[in-house]
Structures are given as C-alpha cells and as structure tokens.
Amino acid sequence: MAHTFPGGIHPDSRKEATCGKPIELLKAPEKVILPVSMHIGAPCTPLVKAGDHVCLGQKIADSTAPVSAPVHATVSGTVTEVAPRLHPNGSMVLSVVIENDGLDTPDPSVHPLDIDTMSQDEIIAAIREAGIVGHGGAAFPTHVKIQSGIGKVDSLLINCAECEPYITSDHRVLLEYPWEVIGGARILQKLFGVQSAVLGIELNKRDAFPVLKTHLPADGSVRLEPLACKYPQGAEKQLIKALTGRDVPSGKLPADVGCAVFNADTAGAVYRLFVTGLPMIRRIVTVSGSAVSNPKNLEVRIGTPIEDLLEACGGFLEPPNKLLMGGPMMGNPLFSAEVPVIKGTNAILAFYKEECPIPSRTACIRCGKCVSACPMYLMPTSIFQHYEKGDIAGCDRLRAYDCVECGSCTYVCPAKIPLVQGIRAGKQRVMDARRKK
Amino acid sequence: MLDLSKVQVSSSPHIRSDETTKQIMLDVVIALMPALAVSVFVFGWRSLVLTVFSVCGCICFEWLYGLLTHRPNTTGDMSCVVTGVLLAFNMPVTVPLWLVLVGDAFAIVIVKQLFGGIGKNFMNPALAARAFLFSWPVIMTTWVRTRTALPLFTTPVDVVTSATPLSYLKQGLLPDASLADMALGMVSGCLGETSALALIAGGLYLVYRRVISLHIPVAYLGTVALLTYLFPRGGLDPLDFMLAHLLSGGLMLGAIFMATDYTTSPLTKKGKIIFGVGCGLLTVFIRYFGSYAEGVSYSILIMNAFVPLIDKFTMPKYPADRRRLSLKKAKAKEAGPNE
Numbered sequence: 042m043a044h045t046f047p048g049g050i051h052p053d054s055r056k057e058a059t060c061g062k063p064i065e066l067l068k069a070p071e072k073v074i075l076p077v078s079m080h081i082g083a084p085c086t087p088l089v090k091a092g093d094h095v096c097l098g099q100k101i102a103d104s105t106a107p108v109s110a111p112v113h114a115t116v117s118g119t120v121t122e123v124a125p126r127l128h129p130n131g132s133m134v135l136s137v138v139i140e141n142d143g144l145d146t147p148d149p150s151v152h153p154l155d156i157d158t159m160s161q162d163e164i165i166a167a168i169r170e171a172g173i174v175g176h177g178g179a180a181f182p183t184h185v186k187i188q189s190g191i192g193k194v195d196s197l198l199i200n201c202a203e204c205e206p207y208i209t210s211d212h213r214v215l216l217e218y219p220w221e222v223i224g225g226a227r228i229l230q231k232l233f234g235v236q237s238a239v240l241g242i243e244l245n246k247r248d249a250f251p252v253l254k255t256h257l258p259a260d261g262s263v264r265l266e267p268l269a270c271k272y273p274q275g276a277e278k279q280l281i282k283a284l285t286g287r288d289v290p291s292g293k294l295p296a297d298v299g300c301a302v303f304n305a306d307t308a309g310a311v312y313r314l315f316v317t318g319l320p321m322i323r324r325i326v327t328v329s330g331s332a333v334s335n336p337k338n339l340e341v342r343i344g345t346p347i348e349d350l351l352e353a354c355g356g357f358l359e360p361p362n363k364l365l366m367g368g369p370m371m372g373n374p375l376f377s378a379e380v381p382v383i384k385g386t387n388a389i390l391a392f393y394k395e396e397c398p399i400p401s402r403t404a405c406i407r408c409g410k411c412v413s414a415c416p417m418y419l420m421p422t423s424i425f426q427h428y429e430k431g432d433i434a435g436c437d438r439l440r441a442y443d444c445v446e447c448g449s450c451t452y453v454c455p456a457k458i459p460l461v462q463g464i465r466a467g468k469q470r471v472m473d474a475r476r477k478k
Numbered sequence: 479m480l481d482l483s484k485v486q487v488s489s490s491p492h493i494r495s496d497e498t499t500k501q502i503m504l505d506v507v508i509a510l511m512p513a514l515a516v517s518v519f520v521f522g523w524r525s526l527v528l529t530v531f532s533v534c535g536c537i538c539f540e541w542l543y544g545l546l547t548h549r550p551n552t553t554g555d556m557s558c559v560v561t562g563v564l565l566a567f568n569m570p571v572t573v574p575l576w577l578v579l580v581g582d583a584f585a586i587v588i589v590k591q592l593f594g595g596i597g598k599n600f601m602n603p604a605l606a607a608r609a610f611l612f613s614w615p616v617i618m619t620t621w622v623r624t625r626t627a628l629p630l631f632t633t634p635v636d637v638v639t640s641a642t643p644l645s646y647l648k649q650g651l652l653p654d655a656s657l658a659d660m661a662l663g664m665v666s667g668c669l670g671e672t673s674a675l676a677l678i679a680g681g682l683y684l685v686y687r688r689v690i691s692l693h694i695p696v697a698y699l700g701t702v703a704l705l706t707y708l709f710p711r712g713g714l715d716p717l718d719f720m721l722a723h724l725l726s727g728g729l730m731l732g733a734i735f736m737a738t739d740y741t742t743s744p745l746t747k748k749g750k751i752i753f754g755v756g757c758g759l760l761t762v763f764i765r766y767f768g769s770y771a772e773g774v775s776y777s778i779l780i781m782n783a784f785v786p787l788i789d790k791f792t793m794p795k796y797p798a799d800r801r802r803l804s805l806k807k808a809k810a811k812e813a814g815p816n817e
Contacts, residue, residue, distance in 0.1 A: 052493060131487075239483065288797045348480055360481040361491060374487040378480045397492040403555065404597040406499055409745040418794040420745060443796060446490030455497045456597075462489045 045269035048416040055321035073344030079383040082108035095146035115322040115342040116141040171320035177304035180385035202275030205368025210325040215249040225308025273447040332361035348378035361391035400457040411450035421450035428467035503556035509680035512708040516673035533562030564604035567670025574633035605789030606774035643726035650712020660725040681734035693750035702756025749792035
C-alpha cells in the first residue's frame with residue numbers, strides 16, 4: 042500500500058514529456074549571474090569585487106548570520122560586476138557577475154573530504170561552507186536543518202515525491218545517480234545517529250525502485266517506501282504524515298516531531314561534496330511545458346541565465362503566455378528570461394493560455410471541494426471570505442497561518458475563486474497583526 | 479531571441495481543474511433525467527411540459543432580475559435550470575401553469591436573488607418555493623391516479639384522485655401498491671419523486687462524477703430506515719414498514735438531490751453527517767406526528783437554517799492541535815482534585 046496524507050488533489054502529472062529523457066549537461070555559459078540571496082535566510086555579503094579573478098568553487102559571498110548559506114563561483118573567470126540584477130523573485134538583488142574563462146580552474150579549497158576522520162561539527166561546518174541548501178525549491182540552508190535536528194530526530198526522510206506536475210529532475214536523479222542519493226542519505230543517517238533513512242517515492246516513478254534497490258546498503262540502513270501520487274505529497278508536513286503518521290503541530294518544525302526531511306538531490310549534493318569536494322555549483326533543471334519545442338532535463342551551473350536553458354531546448358514553438366520557475370502549483374512567474382538559475386530552481390516551464398488559464402471568478406457555491414482538498418485541515422473558502430471582508434481576526438481564528446500555500450484549494454474550485462491567493466494575503470496580515478501586539 | 483511579449487504574471491497556482499459551476503449544474507440536470515423519463519411514463523407528457531415550463535420560468539426570472547438590478551446575467555451557470563427542474567418535481571402533475579410561475583418567481587427572486595444570488599441563499603430555493611405554494615393547499619395535494627390522460631397545457635379538472643403511499647402509512651397501514659411499484663414509481667405523488675430507482679440511478683451518477691458525496695444521503699436515509707424499523711406503527715412488520723417509508727413520498731428526491739444542495743448544506747464531512755441525521759430525525763418526526771403526511775421538505779428547510787451553526791462546530795481541527803488540547807484537558811483533570 043502506498044502511503045499518503047488526508048486531502049490533496051490529483052492534477053494531471055504531465056511528466057511524460059521529460060521523464061524518459063536522460064539528463065543533458067548544458068555547457069557552462071559565458072557569464073553567470075550569482076545573486077547573494079538564493080536561500081531562505083540572511084543575504085550574503087560579496088567577498089569579491091569587479092576585476093577579481095575567481096576559481097571554480099571559490100567562495101564569493103558569505104554571511105555571519107546563523108541562517109544563511111555562502112555563494113560560490115560556478116565557473117572560473119573574471120568578476121565583471123557586483124551590482125543589483127533581476128532576481129527570479131522579481132526584485133533587484135545584489136549579484137556577482139562572472140565572465141567565464143572556459144578553463145574551470147578549480148579553487149585550492151576544492152578537494153575530496155575524508156568523512157571518516159571528521160567530527161560531527163566538522164562535517165556540518167563543511168556542509169555549511171559548501172553552501173548546500175534544500176534542492177526542492179524553498180532552498181533552506183541544509184546545515185541549519187541538520188544542526189537544529191541533531192539529538193531530536195529519530196526519523197530521517199528523503200523526499201523523492203516530486204508531486205508537482207511536469208517536473209522530473211528528481212526522477213532523473215534517482216534513475217541516473219542513485220548512488221549519490223543513497224550515499225547522501227547514509228551520510229545524513231550517520232550524522233543524525235538514526236537507524237535508517239527512508240526514501241519516499243511517488244508511484245509514478247516505479248522505474249526508480251529497481252534501480253535504487255541495486256544500490257541499497259546490505260545493512261538495511263536505507264529503505265524505500267512507495268507514496269501515492271497525490272499533490273502536495275512532497276510538502277514537508279504531508280510527507281511526514283504519509284511516512285510516519287505524525288502531524289507537525291502548528292508553528293513547529295519537523296524536528297519537533299522527531300523528523301528531518303531532505304530532498305533527494307540535497308542528499309546527492311551532500312554526497313558529492315565529500316566525494317569531489319565541490320560546493321553547490323550546479324543542479325538539475327527540468328525545462329518543459331507546452332510552449333517549449335524540445336523539453337529536456339538539464340544539468341546546469343547555478344547562475345546560468347534561463348534563456349540559455351530555453352535555447353538549449355529549441356526555444357519556444359510560439360510566444361508563451363506564461364513563464365515559470367518551479368512547478369505549476371507553487372512556481373514563480375517570470376517576466377524576463379535573463380534571470381539566472383538559482384539554488385532552488387527545479388524547473389523552467391513555459392505555457393500557453395490553454396494550459397494555464399486565468400479564469401474569471403464567479404460566486405462561491407459552497408461545494409466544499411476546497412475543504413476536502415486542503416491538506417492542512419483548513420476551510421479555505423471561509424478564510425477567503427473573512428479576508429475579503431477585512432476580518433483579520435477571523436482569518437486568525439480559522440488558522441490562516443497554518444496554510445502551506447500549496448494551492449490545492451484554488452486548483453479544485455469550480456467557481457474559479459483565487460482562494461490561496463487571498464489566504465496568502467490574509468496570512469500575511471495575521472502575521473503582521475500578531476507582530477504588532 | 480526569446481519572445482516574451484505575451485507573458486503574463488500572476489500568483490500561483492498556475493493550473494486549474496476543468497470543473498466549473500456550470501458543469502456541476504449540468505451534471506445535476508443529467509442526473510435528474512431518469513426520474514423525468516419515469517415521470518413522463520407514469521403521469522404522461524404533461525409532466526414534461528410542466529418541467530420545461532418551470533425551467534423556462536426560472537431562467538426568465540433570473541435573467542429579468544439581473545436586467546432590472548443592473549447586475550451581471552448569471553443564467554449561464556445553469557443553477558436556475560436545476561431549481562426549475564426540482565421545483566417542478568416537487569409539484570403534483572395537476573397544478574396549473576400559473577402556479578408553477580408563482581413558484582419560480584418565489585424561488586428565484588425571493589429565496590435566491592434577494593439573498594445575494596447563487597451560493598448566498600440560506601434555504602433551498604425549490605423547497606422554500608414548494609413550502610410557499612402550500613398557500614394553495616388543495617391544488618398542492620391533489621394526487622391524480624397514475625397513467626391518467628391529462629391535458630397538456632390547460633388545468634385538468636375533475637380528475638380521479640388517489641391516495642399516496644404516505645397517506646396509508648400515516649394511518650398505520652401498508653400502501654396498496656407493491657414495493658416493486660413503489661420502487662419503480664408506479665404510484666401517485668409529486669411528479670418527480672415517485673421513482674426511487676430512477677432517483678438512485680441519478681444519485682449514483684452524481685457520486686461517480688464526484689458532484690455529491692454519500693455522506694448526506696446515507697446519513698439521511700439511514701436515520702429514517704433505523705427509526706422506522708425500530709418504531710413501526712400499526713403493528714406492521716418492521717421491515718415492510720421501513721421499506722415503504724424509504725420508497726414513498728419525496729424522501730429519495732430530498733435525500734439525494736435537495737439535502738445535498740451545496741449552498742444549503744454544511745461544508746465538512748462531519749457536518750454533512752450531522753445534517754443528514756437531523757433531516758432524517760425531523761422527517762420521521764413530522765411523518766409520525768405532524769398533521770401532514772410528508773415531512774421531507776420541511777425537515778430539509780429546518781436543517782438548512784442550522785447549517786451555519788453546524789459549520790461552526792464542525793470546523794476541521796488540525797490533528798496535532800487536537801491531541802495537544804486533549805492532553806491539556808487530561809492534565810487539568812489529573813491536577814484537578816489536588817488544586
């Protein structure tokens with residue numbers, strides 16, 4: 042039986058376009074744009090200035106804040122600019138622009154690490170220095186997650202759900218680099234001192250099971266668990282519910298219920314760090330959607346402008362009506378193809394109107410489909426009504442702050458009401474009101 | 479160069495399900511068609527005429543209301559069509575056409591639009607209109623014998639009336655019709671309510687299409703079945719009495735199509751079960767103790783009024799919080815005597 046959580050939706054997965062396509066290595070671009078903020082937490086301060094020569098894997102920005110992750114040069118070459126550039130989130134963010142000399146001269150700091158001789162603190166410090174953040178999209182610094190979980194965690198979960206439609210980057214990683222994911226899982230398992238790590242995989246990736254099985258360690262320290270194909274199966278709280286039956290209380294972290302969740306390729310990045318010494322300089326990105334001529338899975342340097350990715354996929358068939366970074370349920374809309382791939386970029390999608398309509402809103406008929414779909418046991422339509430009336434206390438009473446913004450309510454609404462959009466705004470105002478108190 | 483001239487920016491999610499309000503309403507209309515077909519067979523073409531007339535009336539009133547109040551025309555969502563069919567289904571086949579129009583106007587203008595239109599009415603429009611039409615009690619309780627030839631458009635006069643199964647049950651007798659006749663709909667009653675089988679077929683279609691869930695119909699019918707089985711009247715066999723109750727009157731139509739009306743039923747699963755049980759209790763209560771043989775429409779209308787309250791008390795809770803609350807309570811109990 043596949044594990045799952047209550048609620049959720051079944052959008053058409055649309056993964057066929059790329060799930061069978063091996064990862065292609067995209068040539069490093071002539072210029073990379075590296076924003077100092079590609080993670081959740083404090084932005085970094087640049088350590089280089091225009092004109093400096095940098096090597097591959099050299100740290101170019103860092104912060105002393107506890108929750109942050111340093112940025113590394115993803116090519117070797119010359120820094121041409123340290124200036125605000127357009128970030129995928131739509132704002133201007135200080136970025137380091139490096140002109141690639143094509144040599145990929147490695148930095149002296151890049152060398153394999155012998156994990157057996159390292160202490161727990163040294164391992165965590167190495168993960169921090171490598172700038173590794175969650176590969177699933179939210180880009181939370183991995184070392185912070187490890188630090189806050191050590192001693193509390195009894196269940197280590199590796200998130201291979203990939204529940205967003207279209208995206209196949211994790212799927213391909215499981216098929217092509219299974220030893221990296223499993224190797225990373227073992228490192229994390231030892232680090233937390235837990236008996237085993239569990240890989241939760243949605244059943245639309247059945248072909249990954251036999252591949253992974255051949256790489257599982259004999260001591261049973263890594264297990265595979267099937268997950269039902271349902272969105273948002275890969276959301277942290279829903280994955281924990283599905284695999285352990287535990288509910289993360291409102292306002293608490295997974296570590297508070299003894300769980301730590303890492304994305305499949307985050308585990309892979311940890312493994313690669315110790316084997317090659319390379320910090321987080323590349324990632325796998327799915328380029329797909331109806332408007333893309335030749336959808337692909339690409340391995341790209343972080344900082345590559347997304348136009349390079351789109352061009353590598355043959356560009357657009359017709360001018361698209363929407364360009365997204367991330368999945369169609371929670372992804373960010375883009376208005377420029379000059380923005381770079383950042384650490385959390387798992388997909389670039391280009392759609393025509395038919396695939397991503399912006400329907401006009403009609404009246405709520407109280408069908409309750411949003412209530413059944415909500416994975417957080419909320420009443421989306423009621424919160425939305427309170428928000429529209431300006432009743433922020435009402436939003437608070439209905440637990441708007443628990444919303445994970447998965448968008449399932451908006452997806453199912455037959456009246457096409459922008460429910461999650463309103464709840465998101467209401468949630469923000471609840472938080473603001475609480476802060477004022 | 480990549481052409482991004484057509485790119486729009488909007489907040490996620492960027493994909494939507496295909497389901498629309500119109501599609502849902504269309505499904506309900508489709509689900510009502512078997513019952514309409516049986517009705518034409520049992521009561522003749524007049525029942526089709528009344529249904530179509532009622533639908534047209536509802537569409538006209540909704541369209542007119544929009545026109546006169548300078549509001550957008552909402553007839554396209556098809557919900558007025560559902561109201562039209564349901565209202566016709568809740569009338570005897572002998573009603574004059576003008577009374578159908580009165581019902582349409584009351585349902586659409588007073589019950590639905592004056593409260594804010596689709597999704598805002600607190601009572602089921604068709605049922606509220608039916609309750610209103612009992613201001614003409616004789617017309618509304620003239621039950622013609624099945625398969626009587628009736629004029630299509632003019633008001634029938636001097637018809638041979640017949641007792642409905644419910645009137646027998648009221649007196650503690652079993653109906654003169656067989657259970658098979660009652661299930662098929664070969665009994666007298668309102669024009670769309672008689673055939674339990676056709677209504678159940680429509681209900682299954684709605685469940686299959688995920689338009690309704692089983693919670694309300696099962697809770698409603700289950701409550702009626704349990705009560706009538708436990709407390710049969712007139713010393714009748716409990717099973718016969720229960721089946722006769724389930725198959726007679728507007729129970730199937732009410733439980734499957736009226737009580738499940740989205741707008742006037744609770745949002746949560748738990749709420750739906752409470753609502754269904756409440757409808758069942760009231761129906762049996764009215765059928766047993768009321769002066770009128772049928773209780774379905776009034777019970778649903780009464781429960782409609784409780785929906786906001788039910789919603790409030792069945793608000794889903796996050797399990798982790800629920801556990802913490804019960805822990806707190808348990809601790810308070812433990813600590814109680816010492817303090």
